[in-house]
Amino acid sequence: MVTETEVAGEATSTSGTGTGTGTVSKTGAARGWARRVGRRPGLLLAVLYLVLVLGWTVAPGLFAGQDPLFTDPASGLVPPGAEHWFGTDNLGRDIYARVVHGTRVSLVAGLLAVGLALAVGVLLGTLAGYLGGWLDQLLMRVVEVLVVIPGLLLSLAVVSILGFGTTNVAIAVGIAGIPNFARVVRAEVLRIRGSAYVRAAVAGGSRTPAILRRHVLPNASPPVLVLAALDVGGAVLSISALSFLGYGAAPPAPELGAMVSAGRDYLTTAWWVTTFPGLAIALVVLATSRVARALERTGVPS
């Protein structure tokens, strides 16, 4: 039974329950999560799809027997069927194999982008929030400048400097994501810095690095990790958009965005060339954001 409240979740509610969850045992939280997944078919599908995609990522050869780069012009633009599940493109490459490998590239690039944004955002946000003063002013001004430029345009500008390629695209998308993380982390750190246990630790003579490691970061991490999970879908979308525009890997490599772009010449004759890669992007984004929203409501199972 899908209720309407679960569909409308999203955005950045940061319920600060960092200390309250300590009473729930680890296995209890995990079991509660499993029950929750079982009760919601949409969430269950999302989790299953992500497990499948993880399989594709770890061992693509196991799921796609054919070589994504193998060309066979004689059997070009074959419609979906028993031999080629998703059909073939104009060079006779198997689209299913290319979607499997392409999804893998998208997911890895998306995780890289979010990882970069998270790492730099946590560093900047913690420094700004905990140390305060002129450093806070300066860092937040820099963040403000980055916020003014739309994320996609910022990524494009960074790519034009770094050069093209999947890794550079992921870095560019990651850089565009930094301001958001820096702001949220700073807000969390500010909240925690004023708490009694941090003041107690300061009074007790703990040094700043120890306080950050033992008190501030563990308590700031749940909402920040949820934000990171929510961000993966957006990062995959941005990366595929840049790949679509032609700034990703060079042509033969299977990238979902580039595949959609290449299939544009066959829109009227071969719908499957653009449809399956496009669908693959949408499914990855839907699945990750569905799971992320479930994490947002229940908290990260730790």
Added chain:
Amino acid sequence: MIRYVLVRLGNGLFVLWAALTVSFLVLHLVPGDPVSVMLRGNGGEASSVDPAAADALRAELGLDRPVHEQYLDFVWRAARLDFGTSFTTGDEVRAVLGRSLGPTLELAAAALLLTLVLGVAAAVAGTLLPKAPLRSAVLSATVVGNAVPSFWTGIVLLQVFSFGLGWFPAYGAGDLGQLVLPAFALALPGIGTLAQVLSRSLRTALADPYVRTARAKGASRLRATTAHALRNAAIPAMTLFGLMVGGIVAGAVITETVFSRPGLGTLTANAIGGHDFPVIRALVFLAGALYVLVNLAVDLVYPKVDPRIVLRAA
């Protein structure tokens, strides 16, 4: 009020100056100077660049002068909206931007209108429809709209409505029919986001006592929602809408490529492909200025929607 606007504009100018400075510095941090990038194009070997030609070009672009002199000159020109000449075409950047601005503004305005109308409609439908499965279907659709890559939406729309049904022309810009599909493709993610945020705050507002009072006095559910709750739920959606404007203009890069429309998006794509830094800097400046102005405008509208809000210059 005037003081508030002035302070905000001052802040905005500071941010724009900082953005300009960053984009200037970045150009000087690029490994390999722009001149050799220009001369060898994309992917060529650095050694194939003729040194004499490089020096001549460097002098022509003023890149041989001291950095601080270039910087001051750059800022002074930017203040007068002069961004120099394009590296790739040699045209004046301001003129190029002027030519491209029209079609993109048209597209962005249409997309923003669609976002507003369909986003609010979806939020109201997702809150008011009589059957729970219908409500959840509407809200699920908004989530899907958010997850679908906009370049693929554009392609699917082309396949169905241009090549399949023949309702709309596939390419080009000019008349209204050519605007429908690209505007919808560009608007779809924003419609989803707006509808989700608005429906959430609508649900909160509908639980407030004044809604019960209105209902008790005989207002229908629809009227209680549109006349009473919607206005109170509008503030978060307005903030979001302001933040989305820049994203929609940037999204034009993708939509204009898909639909082969002329405009700022196509210009951006070409500028990135050709490492045309003067054009990229001007676009970044334009996007920043748009952000500052739109968000100031949104802030100025807040008190009109919710009279309890008082603007104060921080």
